[in-house]
Amino acid sequence: MTKLTIIQQNDTHGSLDLHHELFWQDNKPELRKTGGFPRIAKYVKDLKSQNENLLFLDGGDLFHGTLPLVASKGEAILPSLKKIGLDGWVPGNWDFAYGKEQLSSLVEALPFPTVACNVRDAKTNESFMKPFVIKELDGVKVGIIGLTYPYVDETMPESFSKGLAFSRGVDETRACVEELKGQVDLVVLLSHMGLPLDVELATFVDDIDIVLSGHSHDRVEEAITVNDTLIVQAGSSASFLGKLDITLEGGRIEDYRYELVPIDESLPVDEEMAGIIADIIEPYSNERGNIIGNTESILHRMTLNEAPMDQLITDAYLHAYDSDVAFSHGWRYGTPVPAGDITEYDLHTIIPTNPEVFTIEMTGERVRNALEKNLEMVFSRDPFKQKGGYILRSSGLFMSFKPYNPEGNRIQKLLVGGQEIDLKKKYKIAGAGKQLFKGAEADKTYHGVHAIDVIKQYLLEKGTFKADGEPRILST
Template sequence: MTKLTIIQQNDTHGSLELHHELFWKENQPELRKTGGFPRIARYIKDIKSQTDNVLFLDGGDLFHGTLPLVASKGEAILPALKKMGLDGWVPGNWDFAYGKEQLASLVKELPFPTIACNVKEENENQSFIKPYIIKELKGLKVGVIGLTYPYVDETMPASFSKGLVFSKGVEETRQCVDELKGNVDLIVLLSHMGLPLDVELAALVDGIDIILSGHSHDRIEEPITVNDTLVVQAGSSASFLGKLEITLESGKMEDYRYELVAIDESFPEDEEMSGIIADLLEPFSKERGNIVGRTESILHRMTLNEAPMDQLITDAYLNAYDSDLAFSHGWRYGTPVPAGDMTEYDLHTIIPTNPEMFTLEMTGERLMNALEKNLEMVFSRDPFKQKGGYILRSSGLFMSFKPYNPEGNRIQKLLVGGQEIDLKKKYKIAGAGKQLFKGAEADKTYHGVHAVDVIKQFLKEKGTFKADQEPKILST
């Protein structure tokens, strides 16, 4: 009998220190302090000192998400990662944000392996990153396959995927499983595809024992079992760790125990890591101390149709430009901001890409089609067609829709500025960045102004922001 403990983290998005996290209590959002690298580092050290056979694996979106990481193109976090005790990781879609060469440079600095079987060098048909690793432990061999987000080239700005080719990874995963079979006791897939895709993959590919899922920020409290494969995911923002304790008998998984661990304030900090994070944050003390406004509402992104954090963004866009509508991408990242004072650093956490503002004219028909396409990316019946984050965020729009209607037929009612949409009329839209309305890039007029400055100006004018409680995007 052999025992193995797998610790999973995923989608940390630069949440380096103790921060507010949202939990639901009696149908209302409640904030609690959680997370951060000092507590995680100590937890991992303690487990590894007390237990044989521990693997600590990261599911991606490690190098992007807060101001220190974005300003340094990921380099600021390297001293912390060198002391984290990780045994391997797979890049997420945001880890490609600084381009192929920068990711390769970051990977070279890491003391642990980087794996992904479904991203290749363009024109060379060779893996950009090694597809899998074999970890030799005490009386045990574990094969760990990496699978990154398959749609970086379709959903992210073009600079993310330049020089690289991505695939869904089903055949590549199957090939890796075939190569590992007979050589290892356990096969683990470390994935950044998202929970729906990972569950589907488990049904399509035999022989995977465990899928450590990432990308969709799901807090899985009980493993999902599909085709004899356990699928788990550990939330996001360094707020949680997944702890999977496995018992193997004669090279087969006989029993397991799983816990989603909320890293709250009761967990002790690692002093060395606390010092590293303090040094990392110090250059940004100005932004951390610069109060730019107040919010009466908890700002969060924990709801699918619309969310207060994004309403701040789109209200600010609509305020800045004489437009009919404002849109923002349906991102999942960004730790909650409590009611009270907001800092410039908070704004960079809300929208770390700080995209450039644009305006765009679009007919009602084209807008309707773009919204239907977005709904398909969120709600498609085929998990491999689910390519979005959440629903596009908006101000000036009312939409009711049926999420499980056929593609192109979900929208039931669409109002712009309180009036029924006119399919022939042209509407002026305010937005920001190349990720939003990717197909309309040629029609965008960029304004040389960036989102954070627009939101700062909005807060300066309004003083206090309060989210509208009346729903504008309804699933019926």
Template sequence: MQKLTLIQQNDTHGCLEMHDELYWHANGPVLKKAGGFARIANYVKEVKRENDNVLFFDGGDLFHGTLPLMSSKGEAILPLLEQMELDGFIPGNWDFAYGKEQLKHLVGHLPFPALACNVLDEDTGEPLLHPYLIKEMQGVTAGIIGLSYPYVDITMPGSFSEGLQFSRGVEEVRDIVNDMKGEVDVVILVSHMGLPLDAKLATLVSGIDVVLSGHSHDRVTKPIITGETLIVQAGSSSSFLGHLDITMDNGKVTDADYRLVDMNETIREDGKMKEIVQTAMEPYRMERETIAGDTNSILHRMTLNEAPMDRFLTDAYRHAFECDLAFSHGWRYGSPKSHGALSLEDLYSIIPTNPEMFTLEMDGHTLWQTLENNLEQVFSDDPFQQKGGYILRSSGLLMTFKPYNPKGYRIQTMQIGRQDLDLHKIYKLAGGGKQLFKTKEAQKTYNGTHAIDVLRSFLKEKGPYETGQMGNIISV
């Protein structure tokens, strides 16, 4: 029998330090301190010191998500990664934010391999990164396949995918698994497709023993079993690690013990990593010390239909542009913010891209169809058609829908400003950036104002923010 330990982090999104994290309790959401690379580094170091066969992987969205990473195009995290004892990295959709050449530059400075079998470089026709890795350890040979997010060219701004081709990777993974037969003891897929897509892929490709899933920010506490494949995922924001101990015999996993490890304050920090993190954060002291305003509500993105953090965004947008509706993308990233002071650094973690604001005119019929398409991307009965994050966030909209209805028939009712939607009326919308309403780019009017400035002005003019009553987007 052979034993192997797999440790996973995914969707850290630039959360380098301990921060507020949201936990669901009987009386509702509760914030507690968790996370940070110093805790992760210490945990992994101790596990590797005490055990022989240990592999530690990052499942993507590593180079993006907070001000230090955005302003440095990902380079601020490189000194941390040199000390993290990672064995591999798979790029997520946000890791392509700075373009192909910058991603190649970043991974060229990593002391561990970057893997992706489903991303081609259009200039060469070859994979952008190594498709897989074979790792020889004490009595165990592991095959590790990397699978990046397949819809970067569809769901993200055009600059993310320029010069690249993406696929779902089903055939690529199947071919690699077949090639590995007889050569490895265990096949591990490290994926940034998202939990529903990974579960479907496991039904289409036999021979995968473990999927370390990413992208959908799921806190998996018990492995999902699809056929003979174990699927796990470890939350987000550096707040959790997945720890999987497996036993193998004759090329089969015979036993597995998994736990989702909360990186809370009981986990000791690695002193050297803590110093490196402090050095990385030091250039942004001004943003940390500058108070932009206050919130009387907990701001988070932990709910599917609508969320307080995004209501804050869209309320500010709607106030700034005096429009009928305001929208924001259904992002998952961004650590929660407790009630109290909001620093400029907090605003950048809420919307790190700081997009340029736009207004857009849209008739009621087009708006209805646009929101139906969004619901399909979230709730499609085919996981491979689930291409969104959460439901588009909004202010000024009241909508009821049936998530289980067929494509194009989910919305039941819709009101704008408390009046029934008029399919022929032209409505004025506000939003930010090129990801939101991507197919309507030619109709957008950008005005040179950026989201952070809008948020700061909103807090200054309106005082402490309160979300008010949630429940405008209702599943019925």
């Protein structure tokens, strides 16, 4: 009988220090201080001192999400990663944000292995990362297969995937499992595909013992079992860790216990890591102290149809460009901002890509088709066609839809400016970045202004932001 503990983090998105996190309490959102690398480092270090049969693995989106990381193209976080005690990781879709060469440079600087079986060099057709690694512990060998987000080339800006080729990874995963048979006691899939895709994968790839899922920011509190495979995911923003204690008997999982661990203020801090994080953040003290507005609403991004954080963005776009409708991508990342002051640093957390703002003219029919396509990417019956984050965020629009309807037939009612959409009429749309309306670049007019400056100006003119409590995107 052998005991093994696996600690999982995923989708940390540059949330390096203690921050606000959203929980639901008494039927409404509540913020609590959670997270950060100093508490994670201490938690893992203490567990490793008690149990040498421990693996600490990261599920991706490690190098992007807050100002220090984006401004340094991921390099600012490296000192903390060299000390945090990780045993391996898989890149997420945002880890490709700085291009192929920069990701390679970041990977080379890490003291732990990078695994991904489903991304190849487009020129050589060779695997861009190691498909898997084998970890030898006391009395147990663990094979760790990496599976990165398969649709980087389809859903992210072109620069993310230039020089790389991505696949769904089903065949590659199956081949890795076959190769590991007889070599290891336990097969772990470290995935950044998202929970629906990971559950689907486990139904038709046999002999995966554990899937450590990432990408979809799910707080899985009880392990999901599919085809004798345990599937877990540990939220996001370094606010939680997943702790999986396994008992192995005769090369099989005999018993397990899973816990989603909130990294709250009750946990002690690793002082060395606290110093490292303070050094990483210190150059941005001006942005952290620069108050640029105020909010009466908690700004969060924790709801599927629409969210206050994104209403601030789209209201600012709509105000700046006198448009009929404004859209923003349905991102998942971005830690909440409490009611009160909004700093410049907060804005870089709300929209770290700081994309350039554009306007575009689109017929009502084209707007409707774009929304139907987005709904399919979010709600597709086939998990492998679920390529969106949340529903496109918008201002100036009302939409009711049926998520369970067939592709192209979900929208029930669509209003622009309170009026039924005219499919033949052209509407002025404001948005930002190449991730939004990808494929329509030729029709966009960019204005040489970036999102954060537009939001700053909006807050300067409005003074205080308050989210509209009336729902405008309804699932019916």
